[in-house]
Amino acid sequence: MEGEMPKVLLVDDEERFRVTTARLLGVRGFQVGTAESGVEALEELERNPYDVVVLDVKMPGMSGIEALAEIKRRQPQVEVLILTGHASVDAAVEIMRLGGCEYLLKPCSMDELVEKIERALERKAMKEGSEEKP
Amino acid sequence: MDLVRILVVDDEEDFLETLVNRLNRRGMSAQGALSGREALKMMEEKEFDVVVLDVRMPGMDGLEVLREVKNRWPFVEVILLTGHGSVESGIEGMRLGAFDYVMKPADLEVLIEKIQQARERKILRES
Amino acid sequence: MLKSTIELARYGIPWLGPAMAFLGGLALLAEGKGQWPAIAVIFGSVLSAGGIYSLLRSLRKGEKERALLDVRMLQSHKLASLGELTAGIAHEINNPLAIIGREAEWLEHLLSTMPPAEGVPRKELLESVREVGVQVNRCREITQNLLSFARKMEPIFQKVDVNRLVEDMVKLVETETQGKGIEIVRDYQQPMEPIMTDPPGLRQVMLNLLNNARQAIEGRGQITIRTRALEDGRVQIAVEDTGCGIPREHLPRIFDPFFTTKAHGKGTGLGLSICHGIVDRLGGRIWVRSEPGLGSTFVVELPAKPKRAS
Numbered sequence: 033m034e035g036e037m038p039k040v041l042l043v044d045d046e047e048r049f050r051v052t053t054a055r056l057l058g059v060r061g062f063q064v065g066t067a068e069s070g071v072e073a074l075e076e077l078e079r080n081p082y083d084v085v086v087l088d089v090k091m092p093g094m095s096g097i098e099a100l101a102e103i104k105r106r107q108p109q110v111e112v113l114i115l116t117g118h119a120s121v122d123a124a125v126e127i128m129r130l131g132g133c134e135y136l137l138k139p140c141s142m143d144e145l146v147e148k149i150e151r152a153l154e155r156k157a158m159k160e161g162s163e164e165k166p
Numbered sequence: 167m168d169l170v171r172i173l174v175v176d177d178e179e180d181f182l183e184t185l186v187n188r189l190n191r192r193g194m195s196a197q198g199a200l201s202g203r204e205a206l207k208m209m210e211e212k213e214f215d216v217v218v219l220d221v222r223m224p225g226m227d228g229l230e231v232l233r234e235v236k237n238r239w240p241f242v243e244v245i246l247l248t249g250h251g252s253v254e255s256g257i258e259g260m261r262l263g264a265f266d267y268v269m270k271p272a273d274l275e276v277l278i279e280k281i282q283q284a285r286e287r288k289i290l291r292e293s
Numbered sequence: 294m295l296k297s298t299i300e301l302a303r304y305g306i307p308w309l310g311p312a313m314a315f316l317g318g319l320a321l322l323a324e325g326k327g328q329w330p331a332i333a334v335i336f337g338s339v340l341s342a343g344g345i346y347s348l349l350r351s352l353r354k355g356e357k358e359r360a361l362l363d364v365r366m367l368q369s370h371k372l373a374s375l376g377e378l379t380a381g382i383a384h385e386i387n388n389p390l391a392i393i394g395r396e397a398e399w400l401e402h403l404l405s406t407m408p409p410a411e412g413v414p415r416k417e418l419l420e421s422v423r424e425v426g427v428q429v430n431r432c433r434e435i436t437q438n439l440l441s442f443a444r445k446m447e448p449i450f451q452k453v454d455v456n457r458l459v460e461d462m463v464k465l466v467e468t469e470t471q472g473k474g475i476e477i478v479r480d481y482q483q484p485m486e487p488i489m490t491d492p493p494g495l496r497q498v499m500l501n502l503l504n505n506a507r508q509a510i511e512g513r514g515q516i517t518i519r520t521r522a523l524e525d526g527r528v529q530i531a532v533e534d535t536g537c538g539i540p541r542e543h544l545p546r547i548f549d550p551f552f553t554t555k556a557h558g559k560g561t562g563l564g565l566s567i568c569h570g571i572v573d574r575l576g577g578r579i580w581v582r583s584e585p586g587l588g589s590t591f592v593v594e595l596p597a598k599p600k601r602a603s
Contacts, residue, residue, distance in 0.1 A: 046388060052395040059402055090384070137237075139391035139433050141426070142398050237437070253466050253504050260497040261567070267496070269465060283451060283492065290449050 037063040038153050039081065043073040043099070044088040044115070056142050062149070070094030074102055082110055084152045086145070088138070089116040109159070111152035115140070169195040170285045171213065175205040175231065176220040176247070181270075185218075188274055194281070202226030206234055214242055216265075216284045218277070221248045221255055229259060236263040241291060243284035247272060307345045314338035383436040390432050397425040448491035448574050450599055455488060455495075455528050456481045456520055462499040463518055466507060474513035481520045488528055489598045494571045498579075501564045502532040502591050509536025509589065526597030531590055538585035547581060568593075576600055 040062045044050045047068070054064040065080060067073040071094055073085065085103060089096035100112055114135040136148055172194055176182045182198045189196035197212075199205035203226055205217070217235060221228035232244055243265040248255065256267040265284045268277065318334035321327070400422045409415060460479070467477050506516045514535040521529045539547060548569040572579040576599045583589035 046392060049388075049392045049395055052392075052399045056395065056398055056402060137433070137437065138387050139394045139429060141394065141430070250468075253469055253500060253507070256465055257497070257500045257504060257564075260493055260500060263493075265493050266461075267465065267500075268461075269468070287449050287451060287492075290451065 037061060038083045038149070039063045039065065040149060041065045041067060041073060041076060041082040041085045043067045043070065043085060043091075043096075045069060045091045046088075053142075053145075057146070057149075060142070060146055070096065070099030070102070073099055074106070077103065077107055077110070083156055084111045084113060084149050086113045086115060086149070089114050089135075109156065111156045113148055113152055169193070170281060171215045172196040172218060172281060173199060173205060173208060173214045173216075174218045175199045175202065175223070175228075177201060177223045178220075189278070189281075192274075192278060194278075202228070202231035202234075205231060209235070209239060209242075214239075215288055216281050217242055217244045218281070219244055219246055221246050221259065222250075229255065229262060232259060232262050232264055241288050243288050245277075245280055245284055304349055307349065308342070311338040311342035311345060314341065379439050383439040386432070386436055390429055390436070394426060394429040397422050397429065401426070448494050448571075448599075450489045451492055452487045453490050453492050453495065454485075455530065455595075456483065456485055458492060458495060459499055459518060459520060459530060462496055462503060465500070466503040466516075470507055470516070475507060475510055476515045478515060478517040480517060482522055485520065485522050485528065486526065486597070488526070488595055490575050490595055491571075494575060495593075495595070498568045498571050498593060499530070499532075501568050502593070505564065505591075506532050506534035506536065506589075509534050509538075511537065514588075528595050528597070530593045530595075532592075533588065533590040535588040538588055539581065539583040540585050544581065544583065548579070 038061075040057055042050055042054055042057070042064055043066070044053075045068055050066045050068070054066050057064045065076055065082065067076045069091055070087075073087070076082075077085070087096045087099055087103075091099075094102075096114055096116075100114065103110060103112055115138045116135050134148055134152065136144060172189055174182055174185050174189070174196060175198070176185070177200055179200065182200065186196045186198040197208065197214075199208055202223060205219075208214075209217075219228050219231055219235075223231075228246060232246070235242055235244055244263070246256075246259045246264045246267045247270055248267065249270045259267055265287065266280050268280065314334055315338035318331050318338060321331035321334060401419060404415060404419050404422060407413075407415065459481070463477060463479065470477060503516065503518075510516070516535075517531075517533040519529075519531040519533070521531075523529065548565050569579055572593055572595070575595055577593060577595040579591065579593050581589055581591050
């Protein structure tokens with residue numbers, strides 16, 4: 033894991049947001065893939081390995097919450113971050129029920145996003161580390 | 167019936183300790199924090215049902231803590247405690263989402279009833 | 294034009310009946326063909342005229358009341374959807390805001406990694422771009438507040454002892470009126486069945502009304518709080534003050550958002566409109582009676598149980 037750039041999949045239906053955020057994450061040392069929707073994200077996850085998925089909660093078609101559930105089902109080792117417009121009660125319930133990934137209030141600064149991604153990576157490393165123990 | 171998990175936040179150490187002990191003796195699971203920051207840190211590590219929060223504290227004051235709690239843990243109910251009772255801060259606190267606004271010294275029985283009602287609200291909202 | 298013609302017809306035609314009977318009776322009298330039938334017809338026509346008059350009056354009154362109800366319903370509908378509207382706007386704005394924030398950060402990155410060039414005020418450009426980020430954060434605060442406001446509008450119904458809840462809030466206000474010449478009088482109906490309502494919502498309403506009552510009184514005065522249960526389980530809470538009262542022309546707008554009569558920049562004018570919104574959400578009504586110079590009485594009426602929302 034050392035020396036390897038962490039891989040982040042960015043999922044958001046707003047093209048401009050996706051493109052610019054991907055660039056900014058790239059500058060900070062992440063390898064970034066993007067997807068326009070929940071469905072595309074799942075397809076991308078089949079094709080390439082990712083450490084963290086950053087997911088917007090409100091998307092047309094498959095919602096962020098549905099995508100989260102699917103990702104957790106298919107690739108439980110992947111950490112997920114939900115970007116939400118508001119810590120709404122419904123979203124909070126679902127997020128907690130689906131395995132307590134973190135959420136971020138949108139709009140957020142790059143610093144906040146990177147901090148949460150790094151925490152997610154730490155969590156992932158801890159989980160993998162503890163699995164290796166006999 | 168699960169134990170009610172309470173976090174009491176007050177900068178007055180004696181008051182805090184006394185209240186936490188009395189709540190625990192009454193069959194609740196209560197913990198204490200001496201400041202807003204400490205309280206938020208504790209909430210990051212453990213889940214609570216009800217927060218009993220003093221409005222006037224040095225550093226991060228009660229209403230600021232209330233705002234943070236409501237933003238990050240929307241289900242947790244907050245009961246505001248005030249030593250001197252200002253109607254304006256009561257209105258503000260209720261507007262920010264507090265469940266109740268109680269004056270010190272608070273009768274333990276009354277406080278416990280309010281905690282139960284707050285807890286019931288959390289359960290209703292979650293279902 | 295058409296409307297007034299219809300109005301005229303509606304309120305005019307019924308009179309034709311008694312008018313014709315009256316004239317007929319007079320004609321009978323004139324012909325001398327028997328006094329009594331003629332008198333009976335004339336008497337009958339007068340009676341029916343009276344009946345028609347009172348019928349038309351109550352019709353008019355009913356229409357006026359319905360019109361008033363319509364205005365009130367429209368207002369409460371408007372305020373009820375205020376929460377939805379607010380949430381909608383806030384969510385919509387968050388998206389472009391996020392993009393603006395990102396583009397500003399990208400600009401900042403490009404500028405800071407640019408080699409220094411002739412005539413390019415790099416420092417100022419960076420400062421300016423950073424300021425954009427600051428303002429985006431400010432907007433975020435605003436939308437978060439709006440969304441909290443909208444969310445707060447959802448009630449959760451629990452069993453509430455109204456007298457207890459009201460008294461709790463009264464005690465709080467009393468700490469600020471004691472020794473200031475304002476007397477608080479309680480008139481609670483005992484016993485009173487608990488109702489299903491939203492406790493913090495009702496507390497907010499009570500605090501606002503009590504606070505307004507307190508502020509309306511200059512110098513000495515009295516605040517009376519009354520609770521009553523109606524036969525069908527509805528509960529009425531009245532907050533009466535002996536304050537300055539509300540001028541008649543302000544009454545129709547008293548529950549409007551941002552309407553305030555506080556000249557000295559105190560208060561945002563949201564208090565009563567928030568109360569109205571909460572009470573409406575609880576399935577109740579709120580209204581006011583006021584006499585300038587004598588005082589005001591605000592009444593909150595709540596159902597025993599909320600009606601199942603559609």
